[in-house]
Amino acid sequence: MRRGTRYGALLGPLLAGGATPDLVTRAARGLGLPERGRYAVVVLGTPVPDAAVAEGPDVDGARWWWGTAEGGSPGEVEAREGGREVAVVLLGPAGPARAAARLRELGAGPGGVSPVVGSLAELGAARRLAGTALLTCEPGSREIVRLDERLPAALLVSRPELSTRLLAEVFGPLLTLVPAERSLLVETLEAWLECGGSVGRAAARLGCHRNTVFNRLRRLERLTARSLSRPRELVDLVLALDVLRLSSAPP
Incomplete structure (x- = not known):
């Protein structure tokens, strides 16, 4: 070098x-x-x-x-x-x-x-x-x-005005929660995604009951008006999660 x-x-x-x-x-x-x-x-x-x-x-x-x-x-x-x-x-x-x-x-x-x-x-x-x-x-x-390895996130950071809009549109109601409550739902979504959509594996990673994970995910779906079982809506959630991850503020 x-x-x-x-x-x-x-x-x-x-x-x-x-x-x-x-x-x-x-x-x-x-x-x-x-x-x-x-x-x-x-x-x-x-x-x-x-x-x-x-x-x-x-x-x-x-x-x-x-x-x-x-x-x-x-x-x-x-x-x-x-x-x-x-x-x-x-x-x-x-x-x-x-x-x-x-x-x-x-x-x-x-x-x-x-x-x-x-x-x-x-x-x-x-x-x-x-x-x-x-x-x-x-x-x-x-x-x-x-x-x-980061092409979707690269698209987001290349258009910050659209990233801001995406975060507000998808996670707006979630962001109004108190920080501890919001972090819990975000952490659960991240664990579920990292575990390939397995509630059982996510529960083991988080150290809680699978019903707890299921209930948190259902609440997140209600807050965002998006379903984890619909591919296009799942894409919205994953991209919004990337924007949140890259923001300077904690979840």
């Missing part, structure tokens, strides 16, 4: 997007990178750990170049003050999943990892997608997430 003013100056125009072919060629030569290859971009919301910028490839053969991205989309700027730590990764055989795992091992995070792109000229688009992935991390978490 490499870092320095020289690397940042060469990476900056590529990460900003719209670099001319001549600039891409000069940057490739200066960085020692092929113009075409399997690349991903990482955007971190906190300073990169010192261990992440050690020289040389990692165990997967991936090569890393670190810089700092200034600016970004309005959503990114609001969510992350100042410059963000950004890495361009020439991927090894294991691909972006291994790159994400490597960052977790180093204690980095929160962070977003872009999909794979095929050339240095596409790094600007990859940086924007990695920044969107970062915005799907829960506030205060140390998550490292790949965009392809």
Whole structure:
């Protein structure tokens, strides 16, 4: 992994997007990178750990170049003050999943990892997608997430005005409850979803009787006017739950 003013100056125009072919060629030569290859971009919301910028490839053969991205989309700027730590990764055989795992091992995070792109000229688009992935991390978490794992949530954070409307429309009555009561219903819904819709397994996870879970879910259905047994209405509930998860306020 490499870092320095020289690397940042060469990476900056590529990460900003719209670099001319001549600039891409000069940057490739200066960085020692092929113009075409399997690349991903990482955007971190906190300073990169010192261990992440050690020289040389990692165990997967991936090569890393670190810089700092200034600016970004309005959503990114609001969510992350100042410059963000950004890495361009020439991927090894294991691909972006291994790159994400490597960052977790180093204690980095929160962070977003872009999909794979095929050339240095596409790094600007990859940086924007990695920044969107970062915005799907829960506030205060140390998550490292790949965009392809968070596409529904990425759609939500990309359109904050629609996310706000969705939350109000679906969970409006739920949000009027006292915090403890609201948290109990949200926790039960999360457990039920994580248990594949099994009331029995959710009850075991929550340490309560299955009838208690059933009654909480029925109450949530009444409050939201949506049924967990109707797929389209279940989608509304799951997306609203994602918006609530990503908000700075506790459930």
